[in-house]
Amino acid sequence: METVNLFGLTDEQRMIRESVLDLLGRVLPREKIKVMDKTGEYPAEAYQALADAGWMGLIYPEQYGGMGGTYKDFAVLAEAIAYHYAGIAQAYLVSAIYGASHIFKNGNEAQRAEFLPRIMRGEIKFALGISEPAAGSDVASIRTRAVRQGNEYVINGQKLYTTCAHVADYLIVVAKTNPDGGQAGISIFIVDARQPGVTVRPMDMLGRHTSHTNEVFLDDVRTPATWMIGEENNGWHCLMACLNVERLGMAAVGTGNSFKVLDYALDYAKQRVQFGKPISRFQSIQHKLADMRIMAENARLLTYRVAELIDHDQPCIMETSMAKIVATEANFNCANHGMQILGGAGYTCDYDMEMFFRDARVGPIGGGSNEIQRNIMAKLMDC
Ligand SMILES: Cc1cc2nc3c(=O)[nH]c(=O)nc-3n(C[C@H](O)[C@H](O)[C@H](O)COP(=O)(O)OP(=O)(O)OC[C@H]3O[C@@H](n4cnc5c(N)ncnc54)[C@H](O)[C@@H]3O)c2cc1C
Numbered sequence: 001m002e003t004v005n006l007f008g009l010t011d012e013q014r015m016i017r018e019s020v021l022d023l024l025g026r027v028l029p030r031e032k033i034k035v036m037d038k039t040g041e042y043p044a045e046a047y048q049a050l051a052d053a054g055w056m057g058l059i060y061p062e063q064y065g066g067m068g069g070t071y072k073d074f075a076v077l078a079e080a081i082a083y084h085y086a087g088i089a090q091a092y093l094v095s096a097i098y099g100a101s102h103i104f105k106n107g108n109e110a111q112r113a114e115f116l117p118r119i120m121r122g123e124i125k126f127a128l129g130i131s132e133p134a135a136g137s138d139v140a141s142i143r144t145r146a147v148r149q150g151n152e153y154v155i156n157g158q159k160l161y162t163t164c165a166h167v168a169d170y171l172i173v174v175a176k177t178n179p180d181g182g183q184a185g186i187s188i189f190i191v192d193a194r195q196p197g198v199t200v201r202p203m204d205m206l207g208r209h210t211s212h213t214n215e216v217f218l219d220d221v222r223t224p225a226t227w228m229i230g231e232e233n234n235g236w237h238c239l240m241a242c243l244n245v246e247r248l249g250m251a252a253v254g255t256g257n258s259f260k261v262l263d264y265a266l267d268y269a270k271q272r273v274q275f276g277k278p279i280s281r282f283q284s285i286q287h288k289l290a291d292m293r294i295m296a297e298n299a300r301l302l303t304y305r306v307a308e309l310i311d312h313d314q315p316c317i318m319e320t321s322m323a324k325i326v327a328t329e330a331n332f333n334c335a336n337h338g339m340q341i342l343g344g345a346g347y348t349c350d351y352d353m354e355m356f357f358r359d360a361r362v363g364p365i366g367g368g369s370n371e372i373q374r375n376i377m378a379k380l381m382d383c
Contacts, residue, residue: 016073019053024046024049024084025084028085033355043091047091051120054067056121065121079253082252082254086208086253087209089253093246094128102172127162128172140183146189148177151225153223153228155175156220157175159215161213170190187228187231187233187235188228188229197221198216243320244310247323248323250328257331257356258334259300265288265353269285292338295326302326303323324370329370339357
């Protein structure tokens with residue numbers, strides 16, 4: 001059973017939700033997800049099916065192969081994808097948003113024309129390399145260095161946690177062009193991930209096994225100067241320009257998966273009988289389910305609000321941080337409640353709950369940790 005109240009969605013948005021759930025139900029059935037989570041196989045077929053249906057380009061203009069949709073449309077789509085499975089939502093976001101939005105928002109016309117239509121068609125995938133061993137939350141302290149030589153830049157350094165780099169054709173690499181410049185020394189490059197000098201080493205992580213993270217080593221990697229995104233040393237502003245949309249995506253994923261966990265726990269509670277009745281009749285279980293519903297609905301409200309603010313060109317840094325915090329924490333707290341509701345079954349690998357629990361834990365850590373989001377909010381409140 002699906003817990004869903006579609007009030008406020010347009011007919012098109014309802015169609016987006018129904019159509020993507022139907023598609024993923026066919027190409028990525030639940031039994032398959034469970035197997036892929038064990039083997040760590042990338043959901044290539046489902047990814048291509050999303051691209052073939054046009055969903056990679058939902059928010060991009062038709063001239064680049066997109067659909068010209070709104071950010072609210074995108075929030076509805078990302079929520080539905082993550083309702084089906086967080087791993088395919090992550091794979092989707094990495095190329096469709098982390099990759100494509102950098103090129104769309106900050107790239108020049110030649111870069112847009114060269115890369116966006118191919119991303120939309122699913123022909124190429126991107127991964128985003130910001131984090132490094134010594135620079136996580138403190139992005140301005142990255143050490144990867146890019147030095148201009150003629151018509152190229154030569155890049156040396158190491159990236160960490162680069163999601164989906166193992167399947168990427170291209171990387172967005174954030175590097176220092178002025179090592180002493182702090183934020184003002186950062187530039188962003190498109191890099192061919194298949195060339196010599198790029199080494200991708202998969203990491204062993206707690207969750208999100210099908211869209212896993214990687215170490216990326218860059219040794220004398222050459223990239224054309226024409227593939228620099230934006231101006232030299234202006235990369236910080238480019239990064240900031242994409243943050244709202246990236247975090248909107250994370251909030252939508254947290255929301256969608258919170259509803260999935262709720263529905264899964266609710267179904268189980270109605271079927272599991274103890275003391276002669278379904279455990280869903282016990283008030284302590286009912287209260288957990290009610291709290292899960294509140295958390296998921298709250299996350300959805302804040303997420304849709306950010307989408308609408310972006311659609312109306314309204315400033316929304318504070319709202320985006322709130323949505324990212326609330327949705328990612330809702331996702332993990334729902335999974336934690338869900339595991340308690342399933343009891344021992346939740347702790348076994350026979351049920352999906354342990355995967356939900358592992359997959360949800362990264363939300364408050366990645367994409368600017370929730371501590372950093374709270375710092376942003378405190379700064380905006382002039383604390
Ligand atoms: C599954 C996964 C996928 C990821 N995918 C990508 C990706 O595709 N590309 C990419 O570039 N990165 C990616 N990351 C990296 C992610 O963005 C970082 O993990 C995150 O920014 C935190 O950095 P860190 O892990 O180095 O933690 P640190 O920065 O070392 O922080 C450790 C702890 O200290 C806290 N902390 C740090 N500074 C402050 C402060 N000023 N105030 C309060 N608390 C603070 C943090 O909140 C955290 O709790 C991924 C990470 C994970 C786990």
